[in-house]
Amino acid sequence: MTCETAESVRQRRATVRYMRDMALAGAIYVACVFAAALAVRQLDPPQWAKIVLALIPLAPALLMLRAYLVNLNSMDEFQRRMQTDALLITTGVVVFGSFAWGFLEEWAGLPRVGMLWVFPVFSMLFGIVHMVIRFRNR
Amino acid sequence: MRNRLKVLRAERNWSQADLADKLDVSRQSVNAIETGKYDPSLPLAFKIAKVFALPIEQIFSDDELAQAAE
Numbered sequence: 001m002t003c004e005t006a007e008s009v010r011q012r013r014a015t016v017r018y019m020r021d022m023a024l025a026g027a028i029y030v031a032c033v034f035a036a037a038l039a040v041r042q043l044d045p046p047q048w049a050k051i052v053l054a055l056i057p058l059a060p061a062l063l064m065l066r067a068y069l070v071n072l073n074s075m076d077e078f079q080r081r082m083q084t085d086a087l088l089i090t091t092g093v094v095v096f097g098s099f100a101w102g103f104l105e106e107w108a109g110l111p112r113v114g115m116l117w118v119f120p121v122f123s124m125l126f127g128i129v130h131m132v133i134r135f136r137n138r
Numbered sequence: 139m140r141n142r143l144k145v146l147r148a149e150r151n152w153s154q155a156d157l158a159d160k161l162d163v164s165r166q167s168v169n170a171i172e173t174g175k176y177d178p179s180l181p182l183a184f185k186i187a188k189v190f191a192l193p194i195e196q197i198f199s200d201d202e203l204a205q206a207a208e
Contacts, residue, residue: 007158138166
């Protein structure tokens with residue numbers, strides 16, 4: 001029989017809530033991207049409507065950010081320290097990586113990479129860096 | 139900073155999870171403090187002192203001062 005402490009129960013609940021909110025925001029994000037892309041391609045709306053449609057996926061992305069911040073607030077100080085360490089490392093790598101790639105595009109003719117990739121690359125890299133930090137402090 | 143968390147916990151026969159529960163932090167955090175990977179904030183240090191019913195300076199000590207005393 002496992003003896004679960006009140007703190008571990010509280011943390012498990014916070015994690016479940018985080019996963020649920022993220023899954024919901026992710027599902028809305030996918031639906032928004034498909035709906036907006038379909039509308040832009042099929043309806044050929046005016047420019048102002050294209051701008052509005054292009055920004056629609058931002059709303060569920062903000063829901064993801066909200067879920068992350070709620071989860072961050074449920075953490076203790078050491079867990080938050082690991083999060084900020086991971087955020088700083090990821091920000092450094094993505095900022096300097098995109099900066100370097102910009103020069104490579106301009107001067108060395110490397111293929112253009114859209115700004116759209118910054119968020120997914122950042123999220124994925126943050127996940128990996130945070131996993132490594134957690135593993136080192138397990 | 140040095141601390142006697144592991145010794146004090148062992149004296150009371152508490153697991154890391156038990157202490158984590160008393161402090162409202164994760165077991166990982168207790169482990170990080172015990173192994174010196176993380177120095178707790180002042181409020182958490184006071185909470186630790188309260189849980190062990192000891193003055194803070196009997197749990198935590200400065201590295202340089204501890205070395206000088208040895």
